[in-house]
Amino acid sequence: MQIAYYPGCTLKNKATNFEEATHLALNQFGVKLDELEHWNCCGTVFSFTTDNVIYHLAPIRNLIRSREKGAIKLLTLCSMCFNTLKRAHRLFLEEDDKREKINNIMDHEKVKYDGKTEVVHLLEVLKHDIGFDTIKSKCKQRLKGMKFAAYYGCMLVRPEGVGIDDMEEPRIFEDLIDLTGAETVNFPHKTECCGSYQTVTWPDVVADRTHTIISSAHSLDADAVIVSCPLCAFNLDQRQKNTVEKYTHFEPVPVLYISELLCLALGINLKTQWKDLHYVPLDKLERKLR
Amino acid sequence: MQVKIKEFQSSLTRKIDEISGTNVMKCYQCGKCSAGCPVVDHMDLLPNQIIRMAQIGKIDELSNSNTPWVCAACLTCTVRCPRGIKIAEVMEAIREITLRPRNGVRHLEVNPQEAAHLPPIALISAYRKVAN
Numbered sequence: 062m063q064i065a066y067y068p069g070c071t072l073k074n075k076a077t078n079f080e081e082a083t084h085l086a087l088n089q090f091g092v093k094l095d096e097l098e099h100w101n102c103c104g105t106v107f108s109f110t111t112d113n114v115i116y117h118l119a120p121i122r123n124l125i126r127s128r129e130k131g132a133i134k135l136l137t138l139c140s141m142c143f144n145t146l147k148r149a150h151r152l153f154l155e156e157d158d159k160r161e162k163i164n165n166i167m168d169h170e171k172v173k174y175d176g177k178t179e180v181v182h183l184l185e186v187l188k189h190d191i192g193f194d195t196i197k198s199k200c201k202q203r204l205k206g207m208k209f210a211a212y213y214g215c216m217l218v219r220p221e222g223v224g225i226d227d228m229e230e231p232r233i234f235e236d237l238i239d240l241t242g243a244e245t246v247n248f249p250h251k252t253e254c255c256g257s258y259q260t261v262t263w264p265d266v267v268a269d270r271t272h273t274i275i276s277s278a279h280s281l282d283a284d285a286v287i288v289s290c291p292l293c294a295f296n297l298d299q300r301q302k303n304t305v306e307k308y309t310h311f312e313p314v315p316v317l318y319i320s321e322l323l324c325l326a327l328g329i330n331l332k333t334q335w336k337d338l339h340y341v342p343l344d345k346l347e348r349k350l351r
Numbered sequence: 352m353q354v355k356i357k358e359f360q361s362s363l364t365r366k367i368d369e370i371s372g373t374n375v376m377k378c379y380q381c382g383k384c385s386a387g388c389p390v391v392d393h394m395d396l397l398p399n400q401i402i403r404m405a406q407i408g409k410i411d412e413l414s415n416s417n418t419p420w421v422c423a424a425c426l427t428c429t430v431r432c433p434r435g436i437k438i439a440e441v442m443e444a445i446r447e448i449t450l451r452p453r454n455g456v457r458h459l460e461v462n463p464q465e466a467a468h469l470p471p472i473a474l475i476s477a478y479r480k481v482a483n
Contacts, residue, residue, distance in 0.1 A: 076470065105475045106424065111370060215427070219426040254423050254427065256389070258477040259423050260477075261459070269392065295472075299468075
C-alpha cells in the first residue's frame with residue numbers, strides 16, 4: 062500500500078530520524094511513503110485571523126499538489142503540519158467567501174483545490190489503515206517491562222473536530238504503545254503545551270515547561286517520553302540542557318519519536334545517525350531492551 | 352483604574368472581535384482560561400484579564416502587556432471556555448492590531464549562535480506568530 066506523504070520542513074534536517082524510522086517501521090506492514098514531488102512549507106501554524114487569507118495559501122498549495130498526484134489521503138508525521146494542513150482544508154470547504162478569495166489569489170495554479178484530500182496523521186494511519194491487531198502481531202516483545210509516557214502536545218488533539226482523539230483524555234497513543242508490550246504511565250501533562258515557538262525568543266519559558274513535563278514523567282518512572290512532533294522533540298529533549306542549568310536537581314529523561322519506538326518494538330535497532338540527533342542519551346534505555 | 356462608559360464595547364473591542372472571530376463581551380471572568388494556560392507564569396496580565404481589558408477597550412494596557420506575545424497558541428483556553436470564546440484567537444488579534452500599523456516590524460531576539468541549531472519549524476512559527 063502506498064500513501065501520499067507530506068514531510069514538511071524539519072523532517073528533512075533536524076528530524077531525519079523521525080522520517081527514516083517511519084519508513085522502516087511502515088515497511089514492515091507493506092506501507093510505502095510516496096512523497097509529494099513538489100511541496101512547500103505548510104506555514105507551521107494555522108493563522109487565527111479571520112480577515113487575512115494569505116496565510117492559508119501555503120497549506121492549500123500543498124493540498125493541490127496532493128490532488129495533482131491523484132491522492133485523496135495525505136499523511137503527515139509532524140503534528141503541526143497535520144494541524145495546519147487539516148485546518149486549512151476545512152476552512153477551504155466551510156467558508157465560501159474565503160475559498161473564492163483564495164482561488165482568485167492562486168489563479169496561476171493550473172488546477173483549483175477540489176477539497177477532496179483527507180489529511181491524516183501517522184497515528185491515525187497506524188490505527189485505521191494498518192490496524193492495531195496487525196501491529197501487535199508483528200511486535201517482538203522487546204519492550205516488555207518498560208514504561209513510557211505518551212505525549213500528545215497541542216496540535217494533535219486541539220481544536221475539537223481537528224484533533225485525532227478526545228481533547229482532554231485521548232487514548233490512541235497509549236493504546237498503540239500498550240500493544241508493543243510496554244506499559245504506559247498515567248501522564249497528567251500529556252496534552253499540555255511544550256512551549257512551542259517560544260523556544261526561539263524565550264527559551265526560559267520552554268525550560269520551565271520541560272521541567273514540569275519531564276519531571277512528571279520521571280516521577281512516574283517512565284523510561285522515555287514518546288512524541289510525534291519535531292518541535293515537541295526539540296523542546297522536550299534539546300531544551301533539557303536549559304532546564305538542568307536552571308533547576309539543578311532536574312533528572313533527564315530521554316525522548317523518542319513514536320516511529321523510533323515502533324522500530325524497537327518490531328525488532329529494528331536504533332541507527333547511529335538517529336541517536337546522534339538526540340540530546341538525552343538513549344543507551345540506558347537500550348540496555349533495558351530484551 | 353478609571354473606565355469611561357464610552358470605552359465599553361468601543362471600536363477596539365469590535366476590532367478585536369472581528370479579527371478573532373469571537374465575542375469578548377460573553378466573558379464572565381470564570382478564569383478557566385488562566386487556570387489552564389501553560390505559560391501563565393511568564394505573563395504580566397492573566398488571559399482573563401486580557402479579555403476584560405478587551406471588553407473595556409483599554410488599548411494602552413493591551414499594547415504594553417507581554418501576554419499576547421508569551422502566548423504559545425496552544426488553544427487550551429479556547430477549548431475550555433464555557434462560553435466558547437476564542438481566547439487564543441483574541442491574543443492573535445491583539446498581536447495583529449499592534450503589528451499592522453507598524454508594518455509588521457517587530458524585533459525578534461534570536462541568539463545567532465542558537466539560530467543554526469533551532470529546527471526550521473520553530474523559526475518559521477515564531478516569525479509567523481510574532482511578526483507580520
